[in-house]
Amino acid sequence: MPRPKPTRPTDFELEILAILWESGGATVRDVHEPLRSQKPELGRTTVSKIMDVMIVKGLIEVSSEIRPAIYKSIVDRKSTERNLVKDLMKRVFKNSPSRLLAHALAGKKPSADEMAKLKELLASA
Numbered sequence: 001m002p003r004p005k006p007t008r009p010t011d012f013e014l015e016i017l018a019i020l021w022e023s024g025g026a027t028v029r030d031v032h033e034p035l036r037s038q039k040p041e042l043g044r045t046t047v048s049k050i051m052d053v054m055i056v057k058g059l060i061e062v063s064s065e066i067r068p069a070i071y072k073s074i075v076d077r078k079s080t081e082r083n084l085v086k087d088l089m090k091r092v093f094k095n096s097p098s099r100l101l102a103h104a105l106a107g108k109k110p111s112a113d114e115m116a117k118l119k120e121l122l123a124s125a
Helices: 011-023 028-038 044-056 077-092 097-107 112-124
Strands: 060-063 070-073
Touching (some): 028 044, 077 097
């Protein structure tokens, strides 16, 4: 049976993906600990259930040959970020990169280093 096409991750799924991207693979406990520091009421079973949903959505996979099971991201960070920005640009900014950038820059003044990087990116585009 073919693997399902990944769907857009929720905010909580993105938090889990960030941990998996940084670690390269982790147990439920490894994922739960940093999340619990931000959300003390969060249970390990909740994290486990969300990760099960993420498997079905095609975002992560589990290697259960060893115990405890190791979860890894199937989707890479760069393409996930790109797809989320494309979706936001399409839904909110009518496919206008300049409107998206204007709103992003209005929210927080970029540092000199960030401005240099932005100018570089714009020059290469």
